Amino acid sequence: MMNTIDTHTPHAAITAASQWLSGKIIGQEALIDRLIMALLCGGHLLVEGAPGLAKTRAVKALSELIEGDFHRIQFTPDLLPSDVTGTEIYRPEDGSFNFQKGPIFHNMILADEINRAPAKVQSALLEAMAEHQVSVGRESFALPKLFLVMATQNPIEQEGTYPLPEAQLDRFLMHVQVGYPSSDAEQKILHLVRNENKSHSDVSPRKLSQQDIFNARQDLLNLHMAEPVERYLIQLVMASRHPQGELQQWLDYGSSPRGTIGIDVCARARAWLDGRDFVTPEDIQNVAHDVLRHRLILTFEADAQGVSTDQVIDLLLHDVPVP
Helix, strand or coil, X not given: CECCCCCCCHHHHHHHHHHHHHHHCCCCHHHHHHHHHHHHHCCCEEEECCCCCCHHHHHHHHHHCECCCEEXXXXXXXXXXXXXXXXXXXXXXXXXXXXXXCCXXXXXXXXXXXXXXXXXXXXXXXXHHHHCEEEECXXXXXXXXXXXXXXXXXXXXXXXXXXCXXXXXXXXXXXXXXXXXXXXXXXXXXXXXXXXXXXXXCCECCCECHHHHHHHHHHHHCCECCHHHHHHHHHHHHHHHCCXXXXXXXXXXXXXXXXXXXHHHHHHHHHHHCCXXXXXXXXXXXXXXXXXXXXXXXXXXXXXXCCCHHHHHHHHHHHCCCC
């Protein structure tokens, strides 16, 4: 069945999709918001949380709303790079090798428990994310124009895992931390699952066309960002590289230029989703934690005293004056 919401514009279509997702994923509003933002920004998402918090369900539900294909890759210690990117198949009839594309050649990829795979597999995936292509021998194969990777990692288990190096983490647009739902949300989850088991009928908005998404990405670039707001963004990043005061003992390395670009495009997405044609300092503050969380390297003193990256970002936002 089709939803009655007017979905003739990209903004209306994406708003309708977001509202539908909120009804399917209870108690994880921040995750839904960041998924939509990653889609709008053309970036990739790293989601960290305990098992059973609807991380997989969220990306599957989003894939149902988009004109494109979806594939889940379960990362394990015995996974090979060719299991992700594809491999060359020998054809005995003519003695040639043909490249058989792997699961990475889909529009939406769920890289489940990415930290369970060894470094070679992680590198193969992250190279494809950064370059939007896969190179095999002398040939390069382009990935789809609409290409989104949502990787998950479990922070509880450490045995048999391979933590992603900071340089590879930098390839993700945002690092989102997912927590447990509230008691009210937990009750709604129970009712939702019961209703889904009783009936398979569902009301959903029309599927988002890829052109809707590409048009929305162009709209983001046309949003106005005043020069003082742009300076504020840059000052935040520079303050992470040249910390002053209390930040000096907590910060070892600051954000790369990818952090500046990431905050810019995510703040634009926040403004666009709110129906504004201009970016405010509040938009920058709204996305700063998720964009910078995996791009700051803390000192040994910070680790020893239990200072988290989020606390350091709070200090950055407190110390840099708002225009």
